[in-house]
Amino acid sequence: MPWRRRAPILVDYAVRHGAAVPSARARIVVALALLGAAALSTSALAQIDPARRDLVEFGYDQPLEGHAPVSAYLFYDFSRPQFGDAEHALRLTVSPVYLDGEWDIRGVFGPNTDVGIGVNGGGFAFDYDELRAGRWLRDQSFTGHGGGADVSVYHLFNPGARIPLNGILRGAFRYVAYLRDNHNPSDFALPPNQPIASVRAGLRFGGVEPVLRPDLAAEVSGWYEGQVRFDPGTYGFAGDRNVQSTVHLFWARALLIYTMPKSRQRLSLHVIGGTSVHPDRFSAYRIGGTFTLASEFPLVLPGYYEGELSARKFVLVGAAYAIPLDAGQHWQLGFGASSARIAYTPGLEQPRAWNSGASAELDYAPTAKSWKASLVYGHALDAVRSGHRGADSVSVLMQFDLEKM
Numbered sequence: 001m002p003w004r005r006r007a008p009i010l011v012d013y014a015v016r017h018g019a020a021v022p023s024a025r026a027r028i029v030v031a032l033a034l035l036g037a038a039a040l041s042t043s044a045l046a047q048i049d050p051a052r053r054d055l056v057e058f059g060y061d062q063p064l065e066g067h068a069p070v071s072a073y074l075f076y077d078f079s080r081p082q083f084g085d086a087e088h089a090l091r092l093t094v095s096p097v098y099l100d101g102e103w104d105i106r107g108v109f110g111p112n113t114d115v116g117i118g119v120n121g122g123g124f125a126f127d128y129d130e131l132r133a134g135r136w137l138r139d140q141s142f143t144g145h146g147g148g149a150d151v152s153v154y155h156l157f158n159p160g161a162r163i164p165l166n167g168i169l170r171g172a173f174r175y176v177a178y179l180r181d182n183h184n185p186s187d188f189a190l191p192p193n194q195p196i197a198s199v200r201a202g203l204r205f206g207g208v209e210p211v212l213r214p215d216l217a218a219e220v221s222g223w224y225e226g227q228v229r230f231d232p233g234t235y236g237f238a239g240d241r242n243v244q245s246t247v248h249l250f251w252a253r254a255l256l257i258y259t260m261p262k263s264r265q266r267l268s269l270h271v272i273g274g275t276s277v278h279p280d281r282f283s284a285y286r287i288g289g290t291f292t293l294a295s296e297f298p299l300v301l302p303g304y305y306e307g308e309l310s311a312r313k314f315v316l317v318g319a320a321y322a323i324p325l326d327a328g329q330h331w332q333l334g335f336g337a338s339s340a341r342i343a344y345t346p347g348l349e350q351p352r353a354w355n356s357g358a359s360a361e362l363d364y365a366p367t368a369k370s371w372k373a374s375l376v377y378g379h380a381l382d383a384v385r386s387g388h389r390g391a392d393s394v395s396v397l398m399q400f401d402l403e404k405m
Contacts, residue, residue, distance in 0.1 A: 053079035054402035057212065059291050061306055064392040066385050068136050069129045071306035073294055077210070098122030102152075112156040121147015126176045128281065131308050132348055134384035134391070138183045140236070142190055148174025163206050163218070170200045191235040191243050191282075200225040208255070212293065212372050212399040213363060215266070217257040225249045227283065241281065241347060248277035251285075253297060264329050268320040268336070272297060275313035284310040284345040290359060290376045290395045301338050302359035303380030303393050309355060310345040322363065334361040355382040370404035373397070 054077075061071040075095045083090035089104040102118035109115070126144030130137040150172035157165040178190045204221035208214060225248075232245035251274030259266045274285050288304030299316055301309070322334030339356040357380045365372045376395040383391035 050081045051079060051209075052081060052403065053077050055211065056400040056402065057293055058398045059293065059395065061289055061291065061393055061395040063305060064394065066134060066136075066305070066391060068131070068305040068308075069141070071289060071291075073291065095122070098125050109153070109155075112159050114154045116152040116154065118150045118152065119147070120149075120174075126178075128178075129307070130281075131305060131310070133350055134305075134308070134386075136305075138181075139185055139188060142181055142184060143179040144176050145179065146174055146176035148172060148196075165203065165205045166207075168200065168202045168204065170198075172198045172200070174198075188237055189235045189239070192231040192233060194243065195230040196227055197230070198225060198227045208257070210293065212397055213266075213374065214257055215259040217255065220252075220254045222252040223250070243282065244278045244280045246278055247280065247283040249283060250275050251297065264324045264332075266320075266322040266332070266334070269318075271315070271317045272299065273313075273315040274311075279312035279345055281310065281345060281348070284312065284348075285314055287311055287314060287316065287340055287342065287355075288380075290378050290393070291397070293397075299340070301340055301355060301380070302336065302357035302376070302378030303391050304355070304357060304378075304383050305393075308383070309340070309342055309350070310348040311340075311342045312345050313343045314340055316340040320359070320361075322361070328367065330364055330366060332361075332363040334363065335359065336361070350384065352382055355380075357381060357383075368404055370401050372399045 056076050057073065059073045073095075075093050075098075078090075078092040078094070080090045082088070087106045089106075090101070091104070092099070092101040098120075099122055100118070100120040102116045104114055104116045106114050123145050124143060126146050128142055128144060130140040150170055152168065152170040155167040155169075157167060174196050176194045176196065178193060180190055184190070200223065202221060202223035204219060206217070206219040207221075208217040208219055227247045227249075229243055229245055229247075232243045234240075234242055251272065253270065253272040255268070255270035255272075257266070257268045276283060276285075285299060286307030286309070287299040288301045288308035289306035290300060290302050291306060292298045292300060294306070299314075300318060301316070316338060317340075318336065318338035320334055320336030322332045325331040325333055336359045337357065339354060341353050342350075342355060343353070344350060357378055359376055359378045361374055361376045363372065363374045374395075374397040376397065378393045378395065380391040380393075382389055385391045
């Protein structure tokens, strides 16, 4: 395994799910879709993941006040860096009702440029939940099924460097069908079923291994995504909201995760910001919750509902620190805080631009590291709940490594 701490290698991963920009799903059957793409060592070519993976990931978040959609994920991550021969790799992510996969081919456009062909689809992957001022509006939430395909080009700009600089270019097409739920009133019109074409381009220096609580990571990255909806228009109550025909999204992230070699104390710092042109509810950045594996760019804000805050542009900063509690370093106690300044999606505004949250966390992993578990308490300082501010939540996160069991 190339993840030896004494020779840290930093990973580039492109993770895809539902709406093309960071957006946490709020249904238990919706899974994270991982798109493996890495340059991890001086001998690795461009983006192919050299790590064999058999991971089961689970997360559940329970608000302690208020009424929100079920917030959970469950998926199996399968990765084979050599599938058939050394020139091909396969990555699959499977949930109860959703599949995402990519077949990677090395060296298509030269020794440092790879191509990935992906497919994804299933039920409930494009559900939309209307969360406004701390309230889940079920009459304005609805189900979405769909799927699509994409072609990606991954290029490594600095072969032989310790920290890779990768470029990613992806073209994708998907089709989304929206279904009326029992709680939708007759005068609430659903958006039209939507064919969507998109293109994403990005540069990533370093990256993060897609596991629960990685020991080491560093990243600086910048991204653009453009979406074209082929059936735009109005929906809602008397057409009071829009599906835009074109949306442009820009975002960037910097992060550092470092575990001290002797004491095993772990420090995490991150800042991420994004903006959009022609925003709508389906392209919004959804901020809130404690899930770090719920999207490629998790917008963590402890104590809030998962994806509670809807932003057309934002800046989010956060930090966390954890210390071991026993000599065997099986138990860790951690504390964290995040704060976001938000320009809200039109129609989903809240009184304050700043929203902050804090967390306390207890982690456990056995000596063999065959599984990990985290219990997280989150407090939302600025969440709106029944006429007052402040809210709490409890989350359970688990990872099972089937290779080590």
